[in-house]
Amino acid sequence: MTLCNNRNIIITGAGAGLGRAYALALVAEGAAVVVNDIRRDAAEAVVAEITAAGGRAIASSDDITSMTGAAAIVAAGVEAFGEVHGVVNNAGVVRDRMFASMSEDEWDMVIKVHLKGHFCIANTLVKRWRDQVKAGNKVSGRIINTSSGAGLQGNIGQSNYSAAKGGIAALTLVQAAELGRYGITANALAPAARTGMTEGPFGEMMKPPADGSFDHYAPENVAPLVVWLCSEASAGCSGRVFEVEGGRLSIANGWKTGTITDKKARWNPAELTDVVAGLIAEAPPAQKVYGT
Template sequence: MTGLCSGRVAVVTGAGRGLGRAHALALAAEGARVVVNDLGVAADGSGGDTGPAHAVVARIRAAGGAAVPHTGDVATTSGAASLVETALDAFGRLDTLVNNAGFLRDRMLVNLDENDWDAVVRVHLRGHFLPLRHAAAHWRSEAKAGRPPRARVVNTGSGAGLVGSVGQGNYAAAKAGVVGLTLVAAAELGRYGVRVNAVAPAARTRMTERTFAEAMALPAPGGFDAMAPENVSPLVVWLGSADSDSVTGRVFGVEAGRITLWEGWRPGPAADNGDRWTVAGAGEAVRGLLGSAAPPWPVHGGAP
């Protein structure tokens, strides 16, 4: 390890299992002091258990690192505020926020009720916004006090939020919202020394065990486990370090040994007749535009 994050304090939400745990351990291995947040809920968000957060803290400490647990609900104002306060009380500073907490309640749209919609959007989207809002308020205060931070936020998006995913309307909408939030936060907070990016990982977790069941059944070539959540963490650590100062407002896909820079919505082909379109004219223009445009990326789980 290089000690890339020595002296930094990182908060990771949803860090008791899966990707969050891998991120917390990797940050600690690079010298960061870590606040490990996890409610310990089931894969659908039900229940709760403080054990996972404490287990990750114990593992970091056993390896010689520094960590404290936080078991509050980061999708509440009090939970998000106490998350930031925990970092400041325990370590005196906050440098990196990794928003990762989430769960799934997959349904086809016609079977998706409003409770499952609200629960998933709440944890993924509000659970990103509130920690970011409270961390940003702290960093802005630091900057105004003449102590400009080199702060980093790494949000967790998904391919579902970039191209859609059949059976995951609630999750895809929330993750698309995370990307929008990332872009706005990067634009607003840059003046305070804050860099904000997102990753769209593909890895084996409780949330994806059915999605990657076939891949997980295959032997790992050369001993490389392509679906291990630890494959995502090196990029998260780098984005959470001071080295990433020139990178903000970006979304990176991470899968196995591949890192992809996703390029977002931007103007494509256009037609302008200098006046209001007729209905027929608008339709004809759209057909022409589609004929000159690249086809959209296929929706996950959709027909080929």
């Protein structure tokens, strides 16, 4: 039996890049998939590739940033396959600009697609799964979110994207804490791979090796973890942010309370220069913001 046999998964932004790689890998492990992409032709091309190989898939181009669109995506999956067991929130956009030059529209677009896009489908599915549990049924739901190294440590020229991806990491922690009682896990990825969004700034660095050796930045390298997270085998894993690059896999360590200095009284502002300097000296150094 394959790892995701009888599992039905929604994948957003699945018309190319990482999303396509996830769809193909999930189907290879027995899943049926809803291939969602704002580009209908791209979604249909991936579905055609899957069905030609004997897999099960349907295309969707509904809007992930509205509850109406999310409901339509979930309904399509339920109608086609009988149930939906997980979502891979993969869709995203970039509008790179230095913070001082960024427009309101550039900020709003990135926050909407990433943060609200992650909310709508997951919220729709969680309500469905919660109702099933309340009716006495067992649920094994999976939410796989997409953060980024930019969200974990920041990236010059991507304040909007970094803020959205950092928010997604925090969202994942809260989802995991709240939803475990229903049999739902929530985890996030911070992948480093060749996609449409990396072609500009990282195109040369991430291009496939000419000698046919291991393609470190191939999106297919991230897909095995996604398959595992979508499966029932991952039931004991929730609230984690995985960094994946090539054959490298790690779990990110988040913010933690550092050394505490307690005066047991109110601080005088003039005292804090030396106090804060001491706290910084004792704190482990943070990873540098990308681009610095």
